[in-house]
Amino acid sequence: xxxxxxxxxxxxxxxxxxxxxxxxxxxxxxxxxxxxxxxxxxxxxxxxxxxxxxxxxxxxxxxxxxxxxxxxxxxxxxxxxxxxxxxxxxxxxxxxxxxxxxxxxxxxxxxxxxxxxxxxxxxxxxxxxxxxxxxxxxxxxxxxxxxxxxxxxxxxxxxxxxxxxxxx
Numbered sequence: 001x002x003x004x005x006x007x008x009x010x011x012x013x014x015x016x017x018x019x020x021x022x023x024x025x026x027x028x029x030x031x032x033x034x035x036x037x038x039x040x041x042x043x044x045x046x047x048x049x050x051x052x053x054x055x056x057x058x059x060x061x062x063x064x065x066x067x068x069x070x071x072x073x074x075x076x077x078x079x080x081x082x083x084x085x086x087x088x089x090x091x092x093x094x095x096x097x098x099x100x101x102x103x104x105x106x107x108x109x110x111x112x113x114x115x116x117x118x119x120x121x122x123x124x125x126x127x128x129x130x131x132x133x134x135x136x137x138x139x140x141x142x143x144x145x146x147x148x149x150x151x152x153x154x155x156x157x158x159x160x161x162x163x164x165x166x167x168x
Contacts, residue, residue, distance in 0.1 A: 082094070
């Protein structure tokens with residue numbers, strides 16, 4: 001985790017947005033590119049907001065991956081990951097990006113149970129007692145014409161699976 005934090009700091013120092021914010025802060029303006037600069041400061045050429053390190057766009061996915069995938073073996077939920085990251089880091093649309101990452105996490109999608117609200121009781125199948133009592137019909141269409149017929153009607157018995165084909 002210390003390695004990635006050092007990487008974020010180096011990236012932060014070279015990032016154009018961080019540099020632009022630093023210039024705007026020197027001009028005593030309150031916003032820069034939709035970022036509220038009230039609690040921002042620059043220490044050792046590193047941008048901080050609310051006493052948290054500002055993460056540049058290029059490092060966000062790597063940081064989320066580090067926290068979500070590596071630090072815990074049971075793959076955390078979104079709130080746990082968000083709270084852990086909010087302790088030390090910040091960036092624009094933080095919640096949305098973490099949520100999107102976790103929604104696209106293969107392991108999380110496989111391990112979490114579906115919670116469908118349309119579950120119903122299973123219905124038993126009808127037990128047939130006589131042949132040709134229950135049938136299914138289907139058409140085979142767009143065939144080459146033969147004796148002025150180009151369609152076949154298929155009639156299938158559901159019990160015996162016997163079939164009849166009728167030219168149409």
